[in-house]
Amino acid sequence: MMKKLKYLCAGCLALAVVAFVACDDDDEGLNGWTDTAYVYVQGETLGNDMLKQAVVIETEGLEDATPCVYTFRACISKPAKADATVSLTAAASGGGIADMLENTMTLSAESLTIPAGQLASEEATLTIDPAFLAITDEQKTYDPAVFTVTMGGLKTSCNDVRLSTKTNKVTVTYKKTVKPYLNLASGTPSNAEYMDRTNWSGTLGEGVEGSIDKIFDGSTGSDIAANSAPWEFTLDLGAETTMLGANTRHWAASYAPRSIEVLTSPDNATWKSHGTLAVSGGTQNWRFLKPVTARYLKYRVMSPNSRTDITEFNIYVAKQ
Secondary structure: OOOOOOOOOOHHHHHHHHHHHHHOHHHHHHHHHHHOEEEEEEHHHHHHEEOOOOOOEEOOOOOOOOOEEEEEEEEEOOOOOOEEEEEEEEEEEEEEOHHHHHHHHHOOEEEEOOOOOOOOOEEEEEOOOOHHHHHOOOEEEEOEEHHHHEEEEEEEEEEEEEEEEOOEEEEEEEEEEEEOOOOOEOOOOOEEOOOOOOOOEEOOOOOOOOOOOHHHHOOOOOOOEEEOOOOEEEEEEEEEEEEEEEEEEOOOHHHHEEEEEEEOOOOOOOOOOEEEOOOOEEEHHHHHHHHEEEEEEEEEEHHHOEEEEEEEEEEEOOOO
16 A cells, blocks of 8 residues: 655765755754754655555455555764664554554664664664554544654764754654445456355345246246336345355346445345446346355345346356
């Protein structure tokens, strides 16, 4: 999710620019800078603050979210004759979930050392577990969460080395945006075959004509159908099944839905929506982005034509 950028700490021009900016403090003026070496922190892109790209997480996809990693190092305005070591602390605030944030940060080091004669320390990282994004579905967004790493406790035997009071911290800001969960995509799942429909049963929603068995009787000459309004049906697969997707057949494209919603349930009581998908054609194939294990499947025609039907319904499972 986050791209780690190369550092230019060894580049004299870059260092001169950053150090000069750091020297506009009372104790870091130009005259003082020429006589004193100042230790400062340098983050990605040579900056001390970074607003990350908005982190977009599906409401049900947090387990796949990539940790946010921010890289930084300690630098010095000019080489010193002895090592300079600074301690590191991290803090978090904002987002309306401050109590959650502290436990999501990991620093790769407790301190950084700039070796004598060098301009920069080794890199360190602040890793932020994206689990902090797991807030309630009703809170689709929140105020930016701010993570700050601060340098302190300078230790060195050189009297002319001081810790910058202007650039002794890096601040990383994350703003989360939630998009609707979608576990559906058009197309046929790979390495799949039709499930045996022998033990299927089900019910039709209000206003649907026909009987549920017409969509798994092996004949494209029979159907279930409804006029104009959205409609649905529920299938009982007879046992818990790991589904990869489905195939639907219709009299023609003009009788087929233009968008659908798919829900699954272990008990025909608690339902999980896998999102809404745009579909087209007289034969439609769609797949779950992640296989779904459930006994019950609810299929909703969300955008019907003037008359919308299904002649056959098959579920894809892994090929044996």
